[in-house]
Amino acid sequence: MQIVHHLPDLRRAVASLRGDGARVALVPTMGALHAGHMALVDAARAMGAKIVASIFVNPKQFGPNEDLSRYPRPAEADKALLIAHGCDLLWMPGVDDMYPAGFATNVSVSGVSDGLDGAARPGHFDGVATVVTKLFNQVRPDSAFFGEKDFQQLAVIRRMVADLDLGLEIVGVPTVREADGLALSSRNIYLSPDERARAVALPRTLAEAKRAIEAGEPGWHAAAMASLIQAGFVADYISLVDAATLGDSVPGQPRRLLAAARIGTTRLIDNLDIAP
Numbered sequence: 001m002q003i004v005h006h007l008p009d010l011r012r013a014v015a016s017l018r019g020d021g022a023r024v025a026l027v028p029t030m031g032a033l034h035a036g037h038m039a040l041v042d043a044a045r046a047m048g049a050k051i052v053a054s055i056f057v058n059p060k061q062f063g064p065n066e067d068l069s070r071y072p073r074p075a076e077a078d079k080a081l082l083i084a085h086g087c088d089l090l091w092m093p094g095v096d097d098m099y100p101a102g103f104a105t106n107v108s109v110s111g112v113s114d115g116l117d118g119a120a121r122p123g124h125f126d127g128v129a130t131v132v133t134k135l136f137n138q139v140r141p142d143s144a145f146f147g148e149k150d151f152q153q154l155a156v157i158r159r160m161v162a163d164l165d166l167g168l169e170i171v172g173v174p175t176v177r178e179a180d181g182l183a184l185s186s187r188n189i190y191l192s193p194d195e196r197a198r199a200v201a202l203p204r205t206l207a208e209a210k211r212a213i214e215a216g217e218p219g220w221h222a223a224a225m226a227s228l229i230q231a232g233f234v235a236d237y238i239s240l241v242d243a244a245t246l247g248d249s250v251p252g253q254p255r256r257l258l259a260a261a262r263i264g265t266t267r268l269i270d271n272l273d274i275a276p
């Protein structure tokens, strides 16, 4: 696996990957890689593409009181995982490479970015959309792979790619979970053993709410909030939305149930599909 840190080197390396007409898939990440990220790499490899992964902890998507400074950065372990999963090229720009002095552009996707995590984390999705646009322009991939765990992020990126005619395929990959159902996340390492034991209440609450919604039971929302509170969570939201717009759900259209909740100082998100 070749590793590059500067844009001219990236351009040369991608051109060489494409030399024999190969298709290029991008797996954008912020590092602290786990089996959920590897599912993205594996899905890209299964489509026969050359794989470019990026690792960049993007300051623009962290709020002032969020975990930018303590976000885990286990670079050597990340590289070993990517090599083991057949990644061809790793793009690891520094902050000055991504945002040189004078950088002044913001990409903002209205509507789908506004509610849910967009309301709880002002500016977060502008930061994501801006860096993902840059990553797409830097690598110019044929496809890019994102986890469904960050479901709102995936919806924002799909909207942006359609609106801006970016001309690449966006592939959503199902969430990878621990044996007890907790969605894998780089932030799970912040959980104390006690918080980790209680965190399983989030996927369990979502699963019970999914059952209740699909059975037509009207009290699902209050029951879900009570179940999170009982496990010691502070719930930001648990919302049933249209799977594409993340606005009000529309009868007959795909729906998604999304939740965000804090346990101690750690904020967890998760989601499940709901039958139309």
Ligand code: PAF
Pocket (backbone or CB within 6 Å): 028, 029, 030, 031, 056, 058, 061, 128, 131, 132, 150, 153
């Ligand atoms: O999902 C992530 O890891 C990040 O939000 C992304 C897409 C790499 C942009 O920084």
